[in-house]
Amino acid sequence: MTLLLIVLLPLFGALVPLATERYGRNICAWSACIAPLISLGLLISHLPRVLAGETLRYHREWLPSLGLDLSLRLDGLGLMFALLITGIGLLVLLYARYYLSSKDSLGKLYALLQIFMLAMLGIVLSDNILLMLVFWELTSLSSFLLIGYWSHQSAARKGARMALAITGAGGLCLLAGALLLGHIVGSFNLGDILAAGDQIRAHSLYPITLILVLLGAFTKSAQFPFHFWLPHAMSAPTPVSAYLHSATMVKAGVFLLARLYPALAGTEMWFFLVSFTGLATMVYAAYTALFKHDLKGLLAYSTISHLGLITLLFGFSTELAAAAAVFHIINHATFKASLFMAAGIIDHETGTRDMRKLNGLWKYMPYTALLAMVASAAMAGVPLLNGFLSKEMFFAESLHLEYMGAWGWVMPVLATLGALFSVAYSWRFIHDVFFNGEPVDLPKYPPHEPPRFMKVPVEMLVVLCLLVGIFPHFTVEPFMHAAASAVLGHEMPEYHLALWHGFNLPLLMSGIALAGGLLLYSQRKGLFAFYERKFRSDEKLVFEARVQRSVRLAQWVTDRLENGSLQRYMALFVGSALVVGTVGMWPLAEWTGSRALTPVDPVSLIAAGLLIVGSFGTVLIHHNRFAALLLLSVVGLVVSLTFIRFSAPDLALTQISVEAVTIVLLMLALYFLPQLTPNESGPKRVVRDVALSGAAGAGVGLLCWTVLTRPFTSISDYFLENSVSGGGGSNVVNVILVDFRGFDTLGEITVLALAAVGIYAMLHGLKLPLPNADGEGRRWAQDPHPPILSVMTRILLPLAIMVSLYIFLRGHNMPGGGFIAGLITSVALILQYISTGTEWMQQRLRWNYRKVAASGVMIATLTGLASWLFGYPFLTSTFTHVHWPVVGDFELASAMAFDVGVYVTVVGATMLILAHLGRLAQSTHEPPATNEKGEKI
């Protein structure tokens, strides 16, 4: 449980400073330190047990079916890292208090730093690689926010995005690698994976797994060729750089190498991939560091180089090399964090980090200079300092590598070369900044020592460098022993850290590096000029250009595909249907089924001919919209006749009335559009469209043919049998509509009401330029409402309504019903609108048609709900016979109430459409003078 507490305390620590920020910076800083202090204390309390070789564990299930559990472990390696993370973290918190100017929010920085601390602690204490991955990504994300802390600077924003892209991509590779590991081992538990090293290495997926995991580690630890994001992350405030880019985040990559060492290391592939990447990084970055004029740039490349060194050591795959790697992780964290802080102090006090301006600071800030010089010497590997010890071990290990064979000399030579560059840039850091004449154009002049407490963290780290360097045996050895044992997976062989091993080859290499480095630095002027000519390129610009290019490419692709052409989308749709339909039908042996064909009579033949002519004609003359519409109505009429021919009077009635209503409405709509459709398709597209639609039409025809020529048994017999007994009506079509499948009808009238509301929303407040003449310039008639028509229609109205009522009432047993009756009523009302105009009608019929349509659906719904009262499902119908005087026996079915709903909806919806289309036209027939603009309400 305390393990969980150690990890989660920084979360609490992230919230506290946000709350205490208003009470001043000191209180904010101290309160921010409470949580990490407790974490550190808890870690120290576990120290004896872990150093004795015990591994502490915590386990709690989270997503066991995913293999992701909340399991933590504290062993030597985790402890070492956790101490670094919390310890240096605390120093950074203290340092940031003095570093940050009062303009910037201290609370925000503290919160982000502690979230980052949480993520790092999570990585090093995870006992489940998926859980580790969760924290791994969390470090990328929190570092994104930390690098972009000064978001007003373009460099910070770009640096942050670049870091996120690279480490995020690495994280995804690592995710894939982790999943593969889980697949090979059958568990994501770290203990299981570490124990299954032989199994993993022997597996056929080992190479790809290794590459993916290494990609994750290398991107995070800024190894060549993924190193370029790290220098640009230096746009972050210096405390962030000191923390993320020296002690912690970049160490996550090498931590991963250490953690998975027993599972993945020990093959030739591991040796070559890891050590050569490390070697290339170490030498290249050390070389580049020398040429960086920015203090933090120099430190950044130096960090990359040292990470390369650590990677290289892990690549060596020997027990002592792994121990040396662990040792160097500690050493690098201490001296590099102190150097970053020193650089921050210099920046803070002088206002610049450019080493071409910073000279001779020894005079102004001797105490800081001394601290920086000791740390820098540790970085160079000068004896009596910690850097020297690990570098000696490194040299010693580079001398005997089994995999290199005859090329064994390459490694020590390049190692020395790397160390030589390292000495050169370390010396440059000392000499350029603190000596080398007088400062040039400092933004803040004269510089002086920083506040007392700003130096405390640096002092503590520098003292640590010295202590470890002089008394390694008493200070660092137990930690290193425990950590290295954890890395190796077994007890570390006996080894003692000592300052003096006698005159040997490693010492000679150190000597060459020191002397050569100083020599190289003395030749710097020529070298700088050479470098400026050859190697100046800004990775940030390159990265940005790449992103821009891929965005442009993506835009090109997307614009090509999603080009906003409805014709193309339709063609794709029809084409898709054709393709799948053809493929589906392909195995069909016989087009024609076994069913006997009915004889063809002349009337049907003529009707079919008319249908074909109507359809083709519509397509052919579709540019002339009115004419096309008229031909289309022929199609509708023939369809109605077909229904009659095949004994479906209900359908025929419906079809005819729908036809009438839609044609009238379409006429109204077309009135607002140009009479002719302009020709927009080129000949190629016409060919394409004709081919596609022709093939699709033929396809549908064939499909119908195959289906209709085959014998058929269906559920329809049931409807015929149960219509009277169960539904109380002899008109099966109507009983299906209002009873058997009443739920469908409820849906369809909802659709109607929705259409009405939608059209209302669309037309509401719409202004359309109105034509007052037809396509050929003839003015519309001045007398829009001829009296004969209006008189006739007024007489017709009650008659029509009576007919519709009749049709409605007989619907359950004879052709008719709510839908048809509603349409007939609508036609009657539409006639009134046509003959007397919208305004006249509106004065007399003050209905809100939206509400009419909605109440229709409501009536139908409530009818359906009524059956609940009797314990039956929704829409269960009942019927009875009543005796009415005069009229006689009369059947009353509950479905009729439902049908009333249908009727009302149909009337409401059609009238709404008409009224709103009509209202657009209100001003059309007014004198031309007021109609100049061609607009209306």
Add this chain to the structure above:
Amino acid sequence: MMHLIALPVLLPLITGLLLLLMAGRKNFALNRAISLIGAGLLVLVAVLLFYTASSGVIQVYAMGDWAPPFGIVLVLDRLSAFMVLVTSVLAFFSIWYAASTMDHPAYNLNGLMHLLLMGINGAFLTGDLFNLFVCFEVLLLASYALLIQGDGPDRAKAALHYVVLNLAGSSLFLIAVATLYGITGTLNMADMAVKVAQLSEEEAPIVGAAALLFLVVFGLKAAAVPLYFWLPRAYSAASAPVAAMFAIMTKIGVYAIARMYTLIFGDQAGHLANLVQPWLWPLALVTLTLGFIGVLAGRTLRMQVSYLVIVSVGTLLAGLAIDTEASLSATFYYLAHSTWVCGALYLIVDLIRRQREDGSDELKSGPALPQATTLGILFFVAALSVAGMPPLSGFVGKVLLLNAVGTGYEAIWLWSLVLLSGLAAITALSRSGSTFFWRTSGGMAHTAKARAWPLAAAIGLLTTTPALALWGEPIIAYTDAMAEQLLNPEHYIQSVLRHTTVGG
């Protein structure tokens, strides 16, 4: 209570009708209250149904008390209950946002949202193929009416494309359903499964063609390649709560594919067993690829989100194509995640847009937003989740799916594309986030801060993503059982066909 199954359809219907009947009132307070109460009750119903279904029982509700296969049935199984719950949670927050930000008296936005819900829930619950068509019509008309709300030629054009294509889709649906009916003589899905399994070799290709035509219909709804082109502009043009609500619309297509090709054309379908899976796989991968290319290309934030919707569709279809218990379970976990987080993103983008001085979500710098910190955090969390970063639900969903594909040839494709799409999302969203929140110029924008209610709606919807991850285990257990139920449809078929009506 046996009527509970019908409530996800009837409750929004009645709420929607009430709102339409009250349209035009000057005082919105009552409208909003009714709308919100309706949506809240729906969540309650959905939770109850979810609990009912989680025991594994399959409940059947015969409309009009007509025994299946003759009448229309609603069927509650794990899948339909899950979809209804996902929908109702999304709807609750979208309607909350709609009720607290907008509703022109003319537009009936709230009423239409509820009627849309009726169609969606109906599509999930119905056990009848023609009724599925009717539900599709209801949701199509409602979504169209919602889409044209407001003005602007872009919106009108996008809405026109949407409705024309979908009407073509409806026609094809009818052709396909008529073909199926013409051969099998039934519309009940369970009954049809039985009939399809008994098809002769001679007739099978006709039904097979119809089954594939359905893939086109559902592919259009789901926005799969090559039928997704209508989506980006339509969704980007819609008003925020509508766009958020639309996050479920593509999933209706995904649901329909899952249902139809496991129940009717699954393992037991004789000659036609698993006939679409070979099609789904390449379609899914291409959709995924073009989706993340589109995310990178997005010129506005809403366009990016719309393409993220397409990425999620590709991912889901890939899960369906693999067609194992593990993959289906992962698919539906991911479905819940992507629906909710994409919905939340649309709401958040709208909050951002309202605080920009020019009111646009174009990717260009402008004055700082008055509530940059709050909105920044919301955007950050949503972006992480949608990109599949841990520890949010997107990560869990992706890992589940990647684990489900195994390690064969297919895995290489899926792994690289899914991970690449994550990277594309990170790159694109970090670019837009940095533009909106960091690259500010010209002081503070003179726009109003978001009010508490809409903000709370967006936050509420967004909290589903950590919740899905934190309490993922019971949800995964549910989707596991759901996938098992889906791949063994005998229980479903028997439950429907042996259903006895109240009247006997």
